[in-house]
Amino acid sequence: MSDNWTAVAMAFVALFLVGGIISFFKQGLKVGALLLAVLAALATTAAVLWW
Structure with missing residues (x-):
């Protein structure tokens, strides 16, 4: 769990x-x-890929 x-x-x-x-x-x-929509999409992508 610490990795997540x-x-x-x-x-x-x-x-x-x-x-x-x-x-x-x-x-x-x-x-x-x-601009915020693009950043939100990048943050969501990072969260999914990190999981």
Whole structure:
């Protein structure tokens, strides 16, 4: 289980970024939301690959 802590941390980072995407959309910052979407996808990929 100790090897999976990095994967869990990356999953939480991805969820945090999804919250940022929602916030950016509400503010009308679509370019920022797109950037956060790319970062969230990368964090999700890292979590899956690390698992």
